[in-house]
Amino acid sequence: MAGFEWGGLAIQIASGILILAGAGFFLIGAFGFLRMPDLFTRIHAASLADTTGMALVLLGLALLAGPSFAAAKLVCLVLFLLFMGPAATHALAAAALAAGIKPLHEPVQKASIPAARTVRTAKSRKGRR
DSSP states (O other): OTTOOHHHHHHHHHHHHHHHHHHHHHHHHHHHHHHOSSHHHHHHHHHHHHHHHHHHHHHHHHHHHOSSHHHHHHHHHHHHHHHHHHHHHHHHHHHHHHTTOOOSSOOOOGGGSOOOOOOOOHHHHHTTO
């Protein structure tokens, strides 16, 4: 078997696992996008799966590229997209709120939570009489 290297096989298996895991995250994100009831939960499901899936797929491709300029560009692309994905998701949610789209369930505000009742013990009542 001329040209067979165990190291090359290990790198190909590792990159294949990373690419398949990334594809799995994309698939889970697609199901989450379809199953969620409103825009904000759909954005949440899609952005988490998309960011993780993209990072795994690109890192798998960087492993296949080996130590080269293409691998360095792929790693830089991963870093850029890890910062820009959440920022774009936030901008989309802020634009939806500004357009008047409301979430199905309003977030709980601290002012709307009734104050916790203080439990008076016999010791604390003793001094008040």
